[in-house]
Amino acid sequence: MGGLRVIATAGGLRYAKANSTLAGHDLMTAPTFTAVTPAVLEQIQAIVGENNMSTTQADIDLHAHDEGHHDAHPAEVVVWPRSAQQVADMLKLANENHIPVTPWGVGTGLEGNSIPVRGGILLSLQRMDKVVEVHMDDFQVTVEPGIPYMDLNEQLARYGLFFAPDPGANATIGGMLANNAAGIRTVKYGALRDNVLKMQVALADGRLIEVGSRSIKQSSGYDLLHLFVGSEGTLGVITQATLKLLPVPEHMIAAIAGFESVEDAIETVVAVRGSGIDVAALEFIDVTNTHAMNQAGAEIEPLPTLLMEVHSAHESSMAEDIAIVQEICEEMGASNFRATSDLAERKKLWHARHIAYETLRRINPGQRIWIMDVAVPISNYPALIAGARRIIDEAGIVGYMKGHAGDGNIHVELPFGDEETLEKVHVVNNAIVREALALEGTATGEHGVGIGKAQFMEEEHGESLNVMRSIKNLLDPNGILNPGKVFPE
Secondary structure (H helix, E strand, O other): OOOEEEEEEEEEEEEEEOEEEEEEEOOOOOOOOEEHHHHHHHHHHHHHOHHEEEEHHHHHOOOOOOOEEEEEEEEOOOEEEOOHHHHHHHHHHHHHHHOEEEOOOOOOOOOOOOOOOOEEEEOOOOOOOOOOEEEEOOOEEEOOOOOOOHHHHHHHHHHOOEOOOOOOOOOHHHHHHHHHHOOOOHHHHHOOHEEEEEEEEEEOOEEEEEEEEOOOOOOOOOOOHHOOOOOOOOEEEEEEEEEEEEOOOOOEEEEEEOOOHHHHHHHHHHHHHOOOOOOEEEEEEHHHHHHHHOOOOOOOOOOOEEEEEEEHHHHHHHHHHHHHHHHHHHHHOEEEEEOOOHHHHHHHHHHHHHHHHHHHHHHHHOEEEEEEEEEEOHHHHHHHHHHHHHHHHHHHHOEEEOOOOOEEEEEEEEEEEOOHHHHHHHHHHHHHHHHHHHHOOEEEOOOOOOOHHHHHHHHHOOOOOOHHHHHHHHHOOOOOEOOOOOOOO
């Protein structure tokens, strides 16, 4: 149990973190946790019912890890609440008994955000997956947290509407909100925090509160809505959300441009953004990732590549925009440029991009992949990419890069199969994060802090991290909500 001390009590084992400090500041008071006892299991059953809880090894193991490289940690019980009130009652029970609670969407995270590192209760929101109401005239939808965003868009298609953020994996809306997910369309439509208006949140003490409003304009009181967005379940559990919608674009065209050098490709990103063309996606793909995408059917030249998309209500304006994008790419040294508005071709391209991570896992058998992300101001993106490649090459390891170049975000994937390589990957990860921070960026653009980026929070946020600790202590004084995440230990 590394940094934990075990205390025997009449109620069972209690776990407390050893005291530690960081940069001269005391860390948050270490919470003391109690094991899940048979009596507690009976109370859980009374709240959610026998069919909505499990202590079987298969269910425990399934919810012990996410899609990232972090080690698995088992919970003691998996619980599937079916309503907001059940979520609130579960938190109240856990809080009164000092039992840690880890919220779970569908497990597509990459930084250990939903791994129950302190055991306790794994609170899966997957069975709360209803569309509560479509507000067509307001271009809004109210949903429960467990609905995956692709499933949501399938239901919205009949209304001619869609929810714009696209993180790639079919993540749940609750998980996306908790992580402030973004994705390939952020450059045009923004991240989750830009696309949510109102939420219902269950607090650690069992209260259900509503934050935000269905009104587009809001200037009343503190902005508690965005306090909870991106908090990774450490301040409360999202039980309902009202999201912004848009009409499905009438016309869409995708384009691929290959360059002889990474530098030319990245400089083109800045030029396209500076042109005023409102691209819906602007992705950078390095040579190694073009090979992976081609295995998924993309048919891309093995060159540093930009993958772009333009959305428009009018075909003529779309044609004008893509013509300007092509002109910019060719002026910046593109050796090839291909555009298509064919639905099947576009789907094939984006499918290959979405499953690139799974493809990398297949072409690196017997290895795990450490995937990390950082983000910087767009003007510093060329320097970030150059720095990341230099760091990888100096370490002598394999590294793949792709990212949402239009908003300054890069994903670096680092395969490892032995301890020696893993040590080098650690060094590379830390160096790339610090490169991003030096370029006025952030340790994570969209994957969240979770376990993996907590070590950089003090370095990035300084004294404001202590303000975050104060907020955490106010809303969750017993530290039961997703412990071991966000804050360095």
